[in-house]
Amino acid sequence: MAFAKSNFLGRLTADPETKTIGDTSLVTFSLACNFPEKGGEKSVHYFDFEAWRAAGEYIAKFARKGDAVFLEADIRNSSYEGKDGKPKTKMKYIVKPYTFGFCPAGNPKEGPAGNASVEKVKATSSDKVADPDLDEDVPY
Numbered sequence: 623m624a625f626a627k628s629n630f631l632g633r634l635t636a637d638p639e640t641k642t643i644g645d646t647s648l649v650t651f652s653l654a655c656n657f658p659e660k661g662g663e664k665s666v667h668y669f670d671f672e673a674w675r676a677a678g679e680y681i682a683k684f685a686r687k688g689d690a691v692f693l694e695a696d697i698r699n700s701s702y703e704g705k706d707g708k709p710k711t712k713m714k715y716i717v718k719p720y721t722f723g724f725c726p727a728g729n730p731k732e733g734p735a736g737n738a739s740v741e742k743v744k745a746t747s748s749d750k751v752a753d754p755d756l757d758e759d760v761p762y
Contacts, residue, residue: 626697627718630669632687633727638673638682649678653691671695674715681722686729694718725756 632653641648651671656664671693685691692705695715706708 624730627694628697629692629694630671630715631692632656632669633726634666634685634687634691637687638685640678640679640682642754647678649673651681651685655734669715671715671717673722675719677717677722681724682718685724686727689724691724692722694721708740730757 630653632655635652638649638651641650649672651673653669655667655669655673657667659665666683672678695717698714698716699711700708701711717730
C-alpha cells in the first residue's frame with residue numbers, strides 16, 4: 623500500500639453519509655474539483671473521501687451538498703483481488719484531522735441554503751467531540 627498526501631478544493635456533490643463500524647464513526651462524501659485545461663477550459667474530476675471519528679462527525683454536522691470544501695487527505699493506493707480473480711487497485715482519500723474547512727453554498731452572508739448565518743455554522747465550545755486518539759476533548 624502506497625501513501626501520499628494532497629490538498630483538495632471542491633464542492634460537495636451530496637450531503638455526507640455517516641456509518642458506524644464497531645464503535646467508530648466513518649463519514650464518506652464526494653467532492654467535485656475543477657482543473658484548468660489548455661485554452662482556459664476547465665474539466666471536473668470527482669474524488670471520494672473518508673473522514674474518521676471526530677473529523678467525520680464535524681463534517682457530517684456542518685457540511686452540506688454544494689458547500690465549498692478545502693481539505694488535506696492521505697492518498698492510499700490499495701490492491702485487492704476482484705470478483706473475476708484479477709488484481710485491482712483503488713485510490714482512497716482519507717481526510718487528515720484538523721486540515722479542513724468549508725464555506726456554505728449560496729450567499730456567504732446568508733449561509734447554507736440561504737437560511738442560516740455563517741456564524742451559526744462555526745463550532746462553539748459546546749460542540750466538543752471526544753477523539754479516542756487524544757486524551758482530551760477537541761473543539762472543532
